[in-house]
Amino acid sequence: MIDGYFSLYQTRSVNERKFSNFGKTEIGMQKTGFIPAIPDFTLTPRIDQVGAEERASRFTKRSIKKESKVNGLKLVLNMIDLTTLEGKDTEGKVKQLCYKAMHLHDALPGLPTVAAVCVYPTMVRTAKKALLDSGIKVASVATAFPSGQASKEVKIKDTKYAVDNGADEVDMVISRGKFHAGEYNYVYDEIAEIKEACGEARLKVILETSDLITFDKIRRASDIAMYAGADFIKTATGKVQPPSSMPVALIMLEAIRDFYYKTGRMVGMKPAGGISKAKAALHYLVMVKEVLGEAWLNNHWFRFGASSLANDVLMQIMKEKTGVYQCASYFSVD
Amino acid sequence: MEKEIKKSSLSVSENGIEKKISPKRLEVLKTYKIYIGGQFPRTESGRYYVAVNAAGKQLANVCLSSRKDFRDAVVSARNAFAGWSERAAFNRGQILYRMAEMLEGRKIQFTDELMQQDVPKAKAEKEVNLAIDRLIYYAGWCDKYQQVFSAVNPVATSHFNFSVPEPTGVVSIIAPQEDGLLGLISVVAPVIAGGNTCIVLASGSKPLCAVTFAEVINSSDVPGGVVNILTGxxxxxxxxxxxxxxxxxxxxxxxxxxxxxxxxxxxxxxxxRVIFYDKINWNTDEGQSPYLIMDTQEIKTTWHPIEHIAGSGGGY
Incomplete structure (x- = not known):
């Protein structure tokens, strides 16, 4: 499926000729104790689109029933970044979301909580306070989400603001305009600088795959993000149509796999946008297991960015438990 | 292998052997599929049963719907409910009338299907006519039953108090086994006239008309999901x-x-709500009534505060 796999990685000297401004980047990298050999991103593997689509469709044909289904669904719940990213968000809305994150469905004891709550930077403090010592993380979008059309200084400030307010994780967007213009250095440096601004917080890099258009570019952006220090790569903001698809996620998972083989460093994955059904979420788990392996099957390395997915998963779990199909009215609003 | 068809003699030459072929045209048979959310899918289970007439002649392969088809149909019905119930009652009436118009135009097809299922011709024609009339009947009631069954209630406080019927929501219907067409329409029409959406299981022994009726619904401006028809x-x-x-x-x-x-x-x-229609003869006038609409309605009472009420003299 992927050509040119072995010709991808270049020596450092070759790269230094092509990429001259890595000064700041390396300081950022050293903080995490990770200095990768930076490849020439113009040479990232090309993707066979038909092959990727066909392969992704096969993951949807596994039969997962009964107990393994329930276990899978509980795992999905535990991987959700419960998200509210609306212009109309209020503190009340965020508090309500945090309560839901901690009490998914009290009628059914023994459920896990979600992994994190994902909000705008201005809501981080509210969320942090509401979640107390529940163990649920607070993720904040930053860097002029969702467009990313702001100066680097503003983006760094935005990130620092979120982290200073207590964000455990930062979801940044890449500069798609710069990426399309071929300014990979800019995109790379920006990610590295945001990573530095994050400090201890884990950085998720949103590629906004619908904006990148081709599968080749999605793979290239994935590579840039991971080499620049991303802890997670994330498909989409959820604000652009069409939402991310399984083939897109497959390409990103393969990029993570190749990166791991090359550098020995694990990078997490977060598909977001358009995953609202439990069945689709299970398909993603199958894909992660079969592409990356079980090491990634936990919420440290895999997340779902979603708002309505949680309720559908809860309804499926209740269906398995009670034997009758469920009604959304009996579950808390999200 | 050499094969040629000569138009004039209607014979086929295969390996030099002349074969006469019948001039009778091979009929194109309809695939009887189910109706969910305005689409005609096959059952997700891939199962079929053979519908036969009394003589044991095979009429069609009919979908043997599963619980998952029902599950999908409920999702469609629920999604369609808001739009259908909020539509102007008069418009719902227009749409039911349109269904009757479409059915009128396909009378012969329905009569023929009923006859295939052992209904004598005269009775089949009567059943189709009655089914059309029944749709017209409920089309008329769409914007009238509210007036008949609503009330302004006398109360002793300074409130304007009134009660109105509202649709109950998604209704699942197991249609009468006899009267494949009339039975189905008699139970579906009052439910949708009242603004509900429904999933209906057609007669198991006489399923053909139900599937064909789905085509009528599909061409009558009924939004997808308002009526979902399963066979099984x-x-x-x-x-x-x-x-x-x-x-x-x-x-x-x-x-x-x-x-x-x-x-x-x-x-x-x-x-x-569980409603049993086990004593109704759908072939008579007792098979149609605004009370059948009311069976799937809920009464909502509103207490609206007002400044003055006659006699009380109280201000709010």
Whole structure:
């Protein structure tokens, strides 16, 4: 499926000729104790689109029933970044979301909580306070989400603001305009600088795959993000149509796999946008297991960015438990 | 292999051997599929049963719907409910009238299908006519039953108090086994006239008209999901029809008391309405009534504060 796999990685000297401004980047990298050999991103593997689509469709044909289904669904719940990213968000809305994150469905004891709550930077403090010592993380979008059309200084400030307010994780967007213009250095440096601004917080890099258009570019952006220090790569903001698809996620998972083989460093994955059904979420788990392996099957390395997915998963779990199909009215609003 | 067809003699030459072929045209048979959300899918289970007439002649392969088809149909019905119930009552009436118009234009097809299913010609024609008239009947009632069954209630406080019927929601229906067309229309029409959406299990023994009626619905401006039609076994599906938490009422038209008891038990889960039409003769006028609309309505009473009320002299 992927050509040119072995010709991808270049020596450092070759790269230094092509990429001259890595000064700041390396300081950022050293903080995490990770200095990768930076490849020439113009040479990232090309993707066979038909092959990727066909392969992704096969993951949807596994039969997962009964107990393994329930276990899978509980795992999905535990991987959700419960998200509210609306212009109309209020503190009340965020508090309500945090309560839901901690009490998914009290009628059914023994459920896990979600992994994190994902909000705008201005809501981080509210969320942090509401979640107390529940163990649920607070993720904040930053860097002029969702467009990313702001100066680097503003983006760094935005990130620092979120982290200073207590964000455990930062979801940044890449500069798609710069990426399309071929300014990979800019995109790379920006990610590295945001990573530095994050400090201890884990950085998720949103590629906004619908904006990148081709599968080749999605793979290239994935590579840039991971080499620049991303802890997670994330498909989409959820604000652009069409939402991310399984083939897109497959390409990103393969990029993570190749990166791991090359550098020995694990990078997490977060598909977001358009995953609202439990069945689709299970398909993603199958894909992660079969592409990356079980090491990634936990919420440290895999997340779902979603708002309505949680309720559908809860309804499926209740269906398995009670034997009758469920009604959304009996579950808390999200 | 050399094969040629000569137009003039209607004979085929195959390996030099002349064969006469019949001039009779090979009929194109209809695939009887189910109707969910305005689409005609096959059952997700991939199962079929053979519908036969009394003489044992095979009429069609009919979908043997599964609980998952029902599940999908409930999702469609629920999604369609807001739009259908909020539509102007007059417009719902227009759409029911349109269904009658479409049915009128396909009278011959329905009569023919009923006759294939052992209904004598005269009776089949009567049944189709009655079915059309029944749609017209409920088309008329769409914007009138509210006036008949609403009330302004006398209260002793300074409130304007009134009660109006509102649709109950998603209704699952197990249609009468006899009267494949008329029975189906007689139970579906009052439900949708009242602004509900429904999933209906057609007669198992006489399913052909139900599937063809779905084509009528599909060409009558009825939004997808308002009526969903499944074919299959009552014994397999009845418990799912009544246990689904997202269904607000269930209608059952047979006399089987074991099934009735089971339905009442399972309906308690989310306090569904369970309605049994086991004594109605759909071929007579007792098969149509605004009270049948009211069976799937809820009465909402509003207490609206007002400044003065006659006699009380009280201000709010």
């Amino acid at each position: 076994k009552v014994s397999e599906l009845s418990s799912w029809f009544v246990s689904h938490m997202d269904v607000n009422a269930t209608i059952y038209c047979e006399k089987d008391s074991t099934v009735q008891k089971m339905m009442q038990d399972k309906a308690a889960l989310n306090v569904k």
